[in-house]
Amino acid sequence: MPAPPQTVRRRKVFYIPGYDPFPARRYRELYRTEGAKQAEISGYGLHVEATTGDGLYGWHASGLIDDTRVTADFEVLLWSDIVRDSMSNSIPSTYWQLIRTSWIYIASGTLRRLAVLPKGPLAAALYPIGVLILQLLTAVLAAHLVGWALSTLFGAATLWAIGPGAVLNWGTSLLYWTPFFAIIVLVLRWFKSQDRRIYAYYLMHDYAFSASQNGATPPALQTRMDEFRGTIATSLLQDYDEVLVVGHSSGAHLAVSILADILRDNLNRPASPALSFLSIGHVIPMVSFLPDAWALRRDLQFLSELDEIVWVDVTAQGDGCCFPLCDPVGVSGVSTADKQWPLVFSAQFSRTMAPERWTAQRRQYFKLHFQYLCAFENPLDYDYFQITAGPLTLGKRYATRAPSPSRIDVPVSKYTNTAP
Numbered sequence: 001m002p003a004p005p006q007t008v009r010r011r012k013v014f015y016i017p018g019y020d021p022f023p024a025r026r027y028r029e030l031y032r033t034e035g036a037k038q039a040e041i042s043g044y045g046l047h048v049e050a051t052t053g054d055g056l057y058g059w060h061a062s063g064l065i066d067d068t069r070v071t072a073d074f075e076v077l078l079w080s081d082i083v084r085d086s087m088s089n090s091i092p093s094t095y096w097q098l099i100r101t102s103w104i105y106i107a108s109g110t111l112r113r114l115a116v117l118p119k120g121p122l123a124a125a126l127y128p129i130g131v132l133i134l135q136l137l138t139a140v141l142a143a144h145l146v147g148w149a150l151s152t153l154f155g156a157a158t159l160w161a162i163g164p165g166a167v168l169n170w171g172t173s174l175l176y177w178t179p180f181f182a183i184i185v186l187v188l189r190w191f192k193s194q195d196r197r198i199y200a201y202y203l204m205h206d207y208a209f210s211a212s213q214n215g216a217t218p219p220a221l222q223t224r225m226d227e228f229r230g231t232i233a234t235s236l237l238q239d240y241d242e243v244l245v246v247g248h249s250s251g252a253h254l255a256v257s258i259l260a261d262i263l264r265d266n267l268n269r270p271a272s273p274a275l276s277f278l279s280i281g282h283v284i285p286m287v288s289f290l291p292d293a294w295a296l297r298r299d300l301q302f303l304s305e306l307d308e309i310v311w312v313d314v315t316a317q318g319d320g321c322c323f324p325l326c327d328p329v330g331v332s333g334v335s336t337a338d339k340q341w342p343l344v345f346s347a348q349f350s351r352t353m354a355p356e357r358w359t360a361q362r363r364q365y366f367k368l369h370f371q372y373l374c375a376f377e378n379p380l381d382y383d384y385f386q387i388t389a390g391p392l393t394l395g396k397r398y399a400t401r402a403p404s405p406s407r408i409d410v411p412v413s414k415y416t417n418t419a420p
Contacts, residue, residue, distance in 0.1 A: 006396040008241040011072040012273075013388050014232055016258075018249025018283075019206040021084045024057035024076040030373055031059065031074070031385075037375035038385045046389055063389030072389045077228045079254075082220050086212075087205045091188050094201055097208035098132055104211045110289040117285060117326060124321050124365070125286065128207065131200035139187035143180045150179065199366055206250070207286065215290025217257070229258045233266070240273040242393045249322070249369065252282035252313075253296055256328075260299035263308055276394035277303075277311040278387060279342065280372040281319055284328035301334035304341045310395035311341035314372060314382055318349035318358075320365035343398055345381075352376040 015027060032048040039046040045064030051073070058075040088094055105111040105125075114122050195201045212218055217225065235243050247255030259277055263269075288296050303311060315324040327344050329335050349368065350358055354377035361367055373384055381401065387394060 011242045012235045012240045013074045016247045016251035028059045034374040061389045065390045068391035086209045101208045108291045128200045128203035135191045139184040143183035215293025242274045244276045247279045252279035253284045257299045274393045279313045281322040288332040304329040305338040313342035316347040316349045321369040347382045
């Protein structure tokens with residue numbers, strides 16, 4: 001098969017977001033504002049404008065990098081409506097999700113397997129469970145204190161009025177229990193109202209959605225992924241030098257299965273355009289370790305062995321919401337002797353961000369989870385805007401990049417099989 005192109009004049013970029021209820025405009029504005037910052041820092045040209053054609057969820061970028069003009073058409077493959085539908089507004093149903101999801105991860109052995117990975121991702125996995133339990137205990141304690149205060153104060157006054165021999169257990173019990181459940185509801189509602197800063201409900205919904213089918217793809221999401229597959233496959237027939245798929249967070253494992261299906265159907269496709277896959281901030285083990293995720297494990301193994309694609313995986317230890325430097329194929333137990341992807345390396349937030357910004361944001365985990373899409377004061381060898389609007393294909397850009405070793409490499413099929 002002829003070699004794929006190494007340089008780019010025209011690129012198509014598909015961005016697959018993670019479990020995110022927000023509209024596509026958010027990503028366009030993020031790219032526009034952060035791209036302008038990166039261009040000023042790095043000394044190249046980048047212009048971004050809204051798409052005026054048929055693309056409903058995208059934008060157009062024009063880069064002038066290394067004296068080469070590159071145009072890039074962006075499209076966001078949205079599944080935010082599915083995300084919103086899966087998010088319960090009910091506090092009791094969220095706690096039911098907590099019980100059900102915890103049982104799935106514990107009973108299937110998934111939690112035990114996650115425990116051998118670096119502690120950061122495991123802490124992130126346990127975070128919503130621990131916070132929601134703590135919130136419930138806090139609500140119960142507050143209700144108890146209010147009930148105790150009322151029954152003590154007003155119960156004592158009633159006893160003094162009637163006489164010391166009167167026993168009013170039912171009265172004091174009524175004073176205790178009447179506000180008890182109301183206080184619990186009020187406290188839990190207050191905690192829920194603060195979730196934009198805490199993210200406990202958000203992450204619980206995320207994990208519950210991933211575990212809802214024990215790792216199998218939910219039907220509504222599978223239908224949407226089939227649509228995405230058709231969209232990407234069509235772009236491979238158009239006049240582009242590179243088709244780049246970016247899978248962020250949960251979007252990374254969606255991209256794995258979509259690209260695997262495309263390449264199964266088109267193993268003899270022309271070498272041009274180059275097909276590239278950039279996974280950033282992945283959480284693949286949260287799904288691939290589940291018992292019924294056999295299709296994802298099969299797709300991981302298949303994609304890792306192909307010459308027809310370049311797959312680069314970028315994470316960072318500072319991102320507490322991902323699995324940093326964990327090769328998703330190796331940790332999922334499906335590596336074979338023919339494995340060649342992904343190339344795994346770190347975005348090194350502590351070095352690529354300005355020291356003062358890193359100090360200020362190092363505990364803002366959710367914000368850092370989106371840092372891969374943002375500007376760096378010292379970008380080193382990871383620059384999202386050069387990758388998406390620069391003159392080199394992903395394969396050419398990292399052709400000499402030595403991969404960082406995976407934290408964990410599990411023998412093939414030790415934990416999970418690749419077929420049902």
